Amino acid sequence: MIRFLVLISYFGMTFYLHLTGKLNQYINMQYSYLAYISMVLCFIFAIIQLYIWMKQVKTHSHLNSRLAKVTSIALLAIPIVVGLAFPTVSLDSQTVSAKGYHFPLSDGTNLAIQASEGTRSQYLKPDTSSYFSKSAYEKEMRTTADTYLTQDQILITDENYMEVMEAIYDYPSEFEGKTIQFTGFVYKDPIHENSQFLFRFGIIHCIADSGVYGLLTKGNTRQYENNTWITAKGKLINYYHKELKQKLPTLEVESFTKVDKPENPYVYRAF
Template identity: 35%
Template sequence: MFRVVILLMFTYLFFYLHMSGNISKYINMKYSFLTNSMIYALFFLTIVEGIRWYLSEKKSEKDGDCHVCHHDQPHAIKKPALGKSIKRMVSYTMIILPALTGVLLPVATLDSKLVNAKGFQFPALEDGADRYGMHQILNPDMSQFMGKDGFLDLVHKEFKSYKGKEHITLTDEDYLKGLEVIYNFSGEFVGKSITMKGFSYNGPGIDGNQIFLFRFGIIHCIADSGVFGMLIEFPDQVQIPNDQWYQVTGTVDTMYYQPFKMKIPILKVTDYKIIEQPKDAYVYRNSF
C-alpha cells in the first residue's frame, strides 16, 4: 500500500509542477517532454502497483480462510522485527519527503542573494575546480558543455545572425545566445546599441554610476544555472538597490575589470526604465 501512495504522490508532484508552471524553475523547458512522459509513466506504475497490492490482499484473505477451515485455531501471524520496521519507516519517509516539500513549500525565484552566496567570480579564476560543477557569471560559456571545435563552430555560426546590426534587442528567447556572442566578439560590437532587461546587482569593484544587470539562466537544468548579464554604466551617479528590474538601452564599449583581471564589455546607458519582474524571470539556452 505504501508503494502505491508514494507513486501517486510523485505522479501528483510532476503534474502539479507542470500545471503551476513551476517546472520552468527546475529545467530548461526544451526538455519538458521528459517530465511530461514521467507523469504518464508514474501513473501507469501506480495502477500496476495498485493491482499487485489488491491481488496480494485477496490472496492473503484466501490463505487465511483456508487456515481457519483446516485448523481449530488459526496460526499466529508473525510480525516483522522491530529493527526491520524502523528501517522500512525511515526509507519510506526519505522517499516521501521530497514529494511533500515539492508540493507544500513555495518555489523561490533566484535573485541577488544567491549571487552573494555563491561568490562573484569568473569560473576561469577558480584554479583546480571541476569545470562541470562550476557556476557561471556574466558570460554563458557553452564551451564547458561541448568540445572546443564544436563550440567554436557554434559561436561563429551564431555571430552571423548579429553581425552588421546597429541595434540588438536581447529577448528572453535569445538572451543567452546573444550574450555569448557579445562576450566572444566584444570588439565587433563596440559602438553598437543594445536593449536588454534584468535585475540589478551591486557587484564589487564598480564605480558609483555602474551596476550589473543580470538574468538567471538555465542551460539544461537548475544544477548548471548561472547569473548572466552585463556591467552597465549610467551617465550620472545612481543609488539602486539589488533586485530592481530595469529595461535599458545603451552603447557597447569595453573596460578592464580588476576583480576578474580581464577586459569585459560594458553597456553605457542612454535610456532606461523600471519594469516589473517578468512572469518567467529565467532565461534558457534554446540552441546548441
C-alpha cells in the same frame, strides 16, 4: 511499496509544478515534453506497483491489521504532502550575494569553482561549449555572432538573451561599440561605487546547469536598489575589472528605464 512511493512522489511533484506553472523554474521548457512523458510513465508504473502491493496485502494476514492499514494510508499521503509543499524560490540578487563576489568566466576558473561547489552553476557568460565538440562549438558561435554583428542596434529579448550574451563574451572585441538594449535585475557592485550589474537567471537544460548572466554597467546616471528591474540601452565597451583581473564586456549606459518584473524572470538557451 517503496517503489510505488518513489514513483508517485515524482508524479505528484511534476504534476504540481506543471499545474502551478512553476515547471519553468526547474527545466528549459524546450525539453518539457520529457517531463510530461516521464510523469505519465511514472503514473502507469505506480499503478502497477500499487496493484502488486494490494495483492500482497490480501495474501499476508499481518498486513490486514489496523496498524498496518493506518501506516499504509500515512505512507500514501507522503507524496501528496511533498508535492503540495514542494518549495519554489525565484532567484534574485540575494542569491548572487550568497555565492560571494566571484564571477569566473570560462577560462578554467569556472571549472575550478564548480568543482569546489559541487555544482555546474555558471556566472556572467552562458557557456554551452561542453555540449559540442570544439569545432562544432566554434562554428555554432561564429554563425550566431555574425548574425548579430550585422545589426546596428541589437535588441536582446527573452528568446535570444542567452545566445547573444554568449556571443558577446566569446567575441568581445567584435561587439565593442555596438548599441544593445536588454532587461534585467540590478545587482549593485559592492566594490565599485556607481557600478552595477544587470542580470538574468538563465537555464541551459535544467536548474542544475543554471547561472546568472548579464553585463557590468558603467556611466549610470541613476543608481537603483538591488532587484529593481531595468531596461538599459547603451554601447558595449571592454572594461578592465581589477578584482577579476580581466576585461569584461560592459554596457556604457545611455538610458535606464525602470520596468515591472517579468511574469517569468528566467531565460533559456535555445538550441
